[in-house]
Amino acid sequence: MSDNNSNAAALIALDWGTSSLRAFLLAADGAVLEQRHRPWGISSLPEGGYPAAFLQIAADWPIRDVPLIASGMVGSRAGWKQIEYRALPADPSGLADALDSVLCPLPDGGEIAVRLVPGLLDPAGPDVMRGEETEAIGALDALGHPPGPLLLVMPGTHSKWLRVSGGVVEGFSTFMTGELFALLNTRSILASGAEPAPGTATDTVFAEAVREAAETGLAAALFRTRARMLTGALDPACTAAHLSGLLIGEELTAALRTVPQSHSSSRIVLVGDPALTARYRDAFAALGRKAPEHLQAAALRGLYRIAVSAGLAG
Structure with missing residues (x-):
C-alpha cells in the first residue's frame, strides 16, 4: 500500500x-x-x-x-x-x-x-x-x-494463534481469553471493582500470575485468587492484573504446548492493539521467552x- x-x-x-x-x-x-x-x-x-x-x-x-x-x-x-x-x-x-x-x-x-x-x-x-x-x-x-513457518498471534476477546507456512494459513486455534477476563473481572466472586492507584505494583503481580498459571494450571489458580483476596494477600487494586496474568499465562502455556512440531521453532509475531500486544510481550518475558515482534492491526x-x-x- x-x-x-x-x-x-x-x-x-x-x-x-x-x-x-x-x-x-x-x-x-x-x-x-x-x-x-x-x-x-x-x-x-x-x-x-x-x-x-x-x-x-x-x-x-x-x-x-x-x-x-x-x-x-x-x-x-x-x-x-x-x-x-x-x-x-x-x-x-x-x-x-x-x-x-x-x-x-x-x-x-x-x-x-x-x-x-x-x-x-x-x-x-x-x-x-x-x-x-x-x-x-x-x-x-x-x-x-x-x-518459513510463522505463528501469528492475535490477542483479543477471542485470541487467535495462526500457523502459517509459505504465506498460507495452515491451521489455527482460538482462546477465549478476553471474554473470560471480562466475565471474571466484572461478574464473578473475583471481581473487586478497585482501580489501581499510581505506583501500584500491577506489572509485578501480572508477571507472577503468568508464571503461576504456567506452573499449576488455571482452575486451581483462580480459586487461590479468591483466597488471597479474603486473607489480604492480594491488593484489591491488583486483582484485574492478577486475573489478566493468569488467563494470558494459561493461553500462552496451552498454545505453545500444542504447537505442531513443524512450527515448534516458528517466528512469532503479535498482531493487534499496541497496549494489548505489549501485555502479551510482557507475558512471554515472564515465562523466560524472547519477546515476539509486533504489528498494529492490519x-x-x-x-x-x-x-x-x-x-x-x-
Missing part, C-alpha cells in the same frame, strides 16, 4: 465488526484517501439496518463507481448476509475466489453489490474465525510474506490485498 493519496478513488473497504464500523476510501494503489468510523457494529445498527449504516457512512463517496468490499462479522449469521466459512488452507487468492455479494438497495430504486470476505474454518479443530483472516493477510503482506491492508487478488483494485 502506498502513502501517496493523490490518486482517484478506486475502492471502498469496510472493516465491520461486532461493535464498530470503519470505512475507507482507497486509491488504486491502496492509499487511504479518507476514513470514517461509526459505533455501528452488527449489534448496534442505526435505524434502517445495514443498508442505512452503509449509505450514511459512505455518504458523498462514489459508491456507484468503485468496487465495495467488507470483512468481519458483517458476513456472519447475525450479519448482513451469512457467508460460508472457507476451509483451510487459505491465502489471498483463495479468499478472493470465495468472495460473496450482498445487494444494497439505493434510495432511487437501484442497488449495488458489496462483496463480503468469508471467514475461515479449520476442520481439524474444529475452529472458526471471521475477520481475523483478513487481518492475517494484511500482516503477512506487511511482513513481506516470509517463506485489517485494512488485508482488505486491499484480497481486493487486488480478486481483480477489484491494484
